[in-house]
Amino acid sequence: MSEARLEGLEALFRPKSVAVVGASADPAKLGYTLVHNLIEYGFGGEVWPVNPSAANILGRRVYVSLLETPQAADLALVTVPNRAVVGVVEQAAERGVKALVVLSSGFGEAGEAGRQAEERIREISQCCAMRVLGPNCMGVYNIDASLNGTYFWELPWAKGRISFVSQSGAYGGVFFEELKQRGIGVSKFVSIGNQLDVSHADAIAWLASDPDTAVIALFVEAVKDGPAFMHAIRQAGKPVVVFKAGRTHAGSRASASHTGSLAGEREVYEAAFKQAGAILAADTEAFFDAVVALAAYDGRPLPGSNRVGIMTISGGPCVIASDAAEEVGLEVPVLAPETQGRIRQLIPEFGASGNPVDMTPQVEAANIGGCVEAVTADPVIDGLIFINVGRDYPEFGTAFARASERLPVTAFVSSAPAVLSGLTGKVPNFATPERAVRAYRALVEYSARTRRIQNSKFKIQNSSIAPMNIEGSGVMDEYEAKRLLDRWGVPVVPETLITGPGRHEFTPIRKLATHFGFPVVLKAIQRDIVHKSEMGAVAVGIADVDQLKVAWEQMHDRFPDAAWLIQPFLPGDVEVIVGAKRDSVFGPVVVFGTGGVLTELYHDVSMRIAPLSEADALEMIEETKAAELMRGFRGLPVHDPAEVAAVIVQVGQLMLGQPSVLELDINPLLLTEKGPIAVDAMAVIR
């Protein structure tokens, strides 16, 4: 972001003067609420209500227009009817206002006229680097500047280190209610609205540089500029937790490629979030819990691994925590014998010292500290989850609060107020055992992401391959598609295409088959044959000349104009799919999956946005069952994932280097003794 544009955001969050355009003296009007909120929340700068007719609002002098205010306002909150907004924006630009918040609705979300108005506002504001938040938003809140520039009249008063960027006003309300109930403070809130100018990426970039923000929470409905969004998250240097609403599963069913139907909107978004290093929340509670846990451990050590100790006095809830730990991929390793020896000295004999550590309700209060210290000191674990129902010894609070200075701790404590009060401000507490575990998982995930960014394998290589000149549009046939793949360094099956008049004779086919050696594969190639096996345009495993003749004659009757592709029949162990499509938000998406013809049924796929590093590609493989298959599942041969990763990376490079390729499928990519080989492929050309 340029300096000027960053400065505009500074005016948005930390204005010295605020004009309210559309201010009203009628307490039932939102134009009143805005002025009232600014005053009520103690904004220290100038507040200038603007209204052509009113004289005085809440004891403040009212100005006729933005042009009349004593100085150019740093920030103007605009809540006039939508027809009047463009005029206000023009005045603001003329007057030199640095930032605008357009709270009014009825723009892009309402139809074509609204979209045109947005376009006009964008033109005006870009001329003078005036930043615009909204339209169709709830405003901006900055507790550190005592700025309540929103419609909300019940915002949290407590200062905290969580900042929230929401595309839904109502969801902002849910968030604030939740924090209030937990007694947790907030730093900034931005209701992003239609993102005419200030986008998610802008807000993330500014909050990344804000020293009062430790965690950035995002509620996303739709991202405007995918690459900018991902870049902002990558560069944030602090946790970004995302909850995405509007998760359309279905890909485009009309899509010609498998990839097109596998990579639906939701999957692409999730892949992009993950790749950029955001923590992706599965639901509302997981979202809030992750934010709260990460804020609690701001500036304190995060877990170096997924190995955690579970300590309890409550059997049942602890079993549930262990179940949940297994489910979210945490490891609960057995503690070292020396640790267990120390613990056994301190707990009743019917307790458990392995991990989970069950101190039992009968544990003596004086022994709690030593027990927690023993576990904390064991290098086999990197953090603790504490479960306690109803045993209210303050010693628990003290011991785990102290432990949290050395390693992260999350808790589920119920019916034990003294313990809870000892934990407050140190160890975050959650409403169920499962939530304490999932919140801990968010800490592990963020910590792993941080290490990942430092991993050199995530560096992206530049490609030196000269693109192929592609002519025509529509579906590119298998043969052509494989020539394209070959150019981009993807290993393809050796094969020969028989076209021209010779395609109506058997002799050249027989000769080629003999040249390759039986068994062979025969395919009919024709532009309109997309799913060959479904249309009977493929014969595999042809064992001799007689079978070849029968197969060719049958196919030739069915497809008299087809060309013929002859390939050796390769023995392979595993079939995977590698493909790509272009997403309107994020650009080229590379897809990897298993299952052959059943890929769409099992949906065992993963995806990333191009360009990809080798480590990205390896992660994609690891996210699917292919990883286990390639490690030699049930006696199958072992395959090197790096070779498959190289194909995945190259498909990403191809998509970047050949912008006319809209969709691409390698299906299957066959894993053979000699490495992966593209056996079939297709592409859709713009």
Place this chain on the structure above:
Amino acid sequence: MSEARLEGLEALFRPKSVAVVGASADPAKLGYTLVHNLIEYGFGGEVWPVNPSAANILGRRVYVSLLETPQAADLALVTVPNRAVVGVVEQAAERGVKALVVLSSGFGEAGEAGRQAEERIREISQCCAMRVLGPNCMGVYNIDASLNGTYFWELPWAKGRISFVSQSGAYGGVFFEELKQRGIGVSKFVSIGNQLDVSHADAIAWLASDPDTAVIALFVEAVKDGPAFMHAIRQAGKPVVVFKAGRTHAGSRASASHTGSLAGEREVYEAAFKQAGAILAADTEAFFDAVVALAAYDGRPLPGSNRVGIMTISGGPCVIASDAAEEVGLEVPVLAPETQGRIRQLIPEFGASGNPVDMTPQVEAANIGGCVEAVTADPVIDGLIFINVGRDYPEFGTAFARASERLPVTAFVSSAPAVLSGLTGKVPNFATPERAVRAYRALVEYSARTRRIQNSKFKIQNSSIAPMNIEGSGVMDEYEAKRLLDRWGVPVVPETLITGPGRHEFTPIRKLATHFGFPVVLKAIQRDIVHKSEMGAVAVGIADVDQLKVAWEQMHDRFPDAAWLIQPFLPGDVEVIVGAKRDSVFGPVVVFGTGGVLTELYHDVSMRIAPLSEADALEMIEETKAAELMRGFRGLPVHDPAEVAAVIVQVGQLMLGQPSVLELDINPLLLTEKGPIAVDAMAVIR
């Protein structure tokens, strides 16, 4: 359950007199807590503290032993050291006490001596039909009888219609805390402990007959008698919601069959719960939410289908609710044009009338009732989910409370106290949009289960097949296993086994292959070859005599003593697996799965406890991807699920009729044009 045994439970829940054995005058002791709790919670019957030394506890006369109490106590709470328990049980039996609660620990959970003590207690109590709850439990609570026979000192005082059977004392505490926070009452609580006598099944059966219990909630760690447990749930006639802790995923890896490793403890439990008609909760919150929702709709109409209307004034949270609805399998159908016409008259033009219905925050309060009525009257939906953040019109509360008399409604209402108060007692409210949706889903599930029980397809047919006489033990080879399957009516591939001296010559093999017609399959059969394809003991798709000769010679070198199995190579479209194992808790478990060699990798399996009805078997298919495959996925031929269901049912019958079969695999069951055929099989014999 016999009359006498039911009467014992009556004494447990509704005693007229309660003795406390191990009562104490020391407030720090649990023997004091028990007496105190009985008095504090207002128990109306006799309370007789028993202690050989104390004279007076809390103003009550103390008796030296159970033999000295004025009459035989209906119920005795026992909290003496574990060594002394057997003696107390003997006295209780002698005195004619009807029911005992053994709260003391240190029995079966602590080792062999404890197990023996339990055995002795069981013997004594069975002689005189005295019921025993525990040992190692927290006691019994019945608010309807003002009976707090537990260690808990903070139980809910509010009467409700939820009863809770818990295998964890601490989890009981979590449950009560949760209900308290929600302002919801309770009816009974039983801490089931080691289930020496009173089991889950007993508690469920008694609560099923209790008019004050509308919903039975179970926290289960381990079931003692699987069939009795399932029977009790089936017969309950009211919702049973189960949360299972200790979910070990891993099957027995040492298991010889695929089935053995696919059907782990967790999977078998879940299948049994589902088959019996329990509502299975995924986590703590889903458990409490389902219980609360079902209790709220006790005696009121339940949803007749999964089609629901979502009504809101809050965009973002409503999108989240819609996402969640899709995720849990609810349908959100478009409302009828007339309904939409009515709605559009009542909401702002930028609202939405399709479904979800967005009334917008600008909706006029006077129009809310009409709008809700319009949606309620549309037969396309069978219930409502209501989402409202911050628009506090009491009209919302009134309208949805009224709607809930005609169809079920769940809500997520936040920052709107007047709305909430209007809903109270009528429409249950949940903490997030997702939870309101999942709670609604529990209503749909219970309603479907009720209809399912009335479905005649769920009737189980008796089998008239005479069992096969099986000799020997260990792994039964493919050929023998298929003879067994054939006996039980499972279609098997036509095949011939070549044994004896002829197995060392090629001629008989060649003749057979020619008889079947190429292509054929050749398999080496030998007891120690379990996973044939992994060991290279199978050649499929042999095209001619030359290939057959090469294949046989190679295999003969490798397995010189093997017999040879020749089969025609059947063309099939889909491979599924049908298998069975014996579970120590539930008995014979039948497993169905897809994926061929990859079944264990994809874990696309379902299971049920034998005997199975046809409908059970059809449900199993429907729970896997096989259902979609059989409907003709991507141009594959269509297969009739009833034919596969028949095989599944017969495998269950086989397991019941052949008790020496421990495990059985049909892998694959090939779906061909002519129906399903068992191509390979194995069995493990006791």
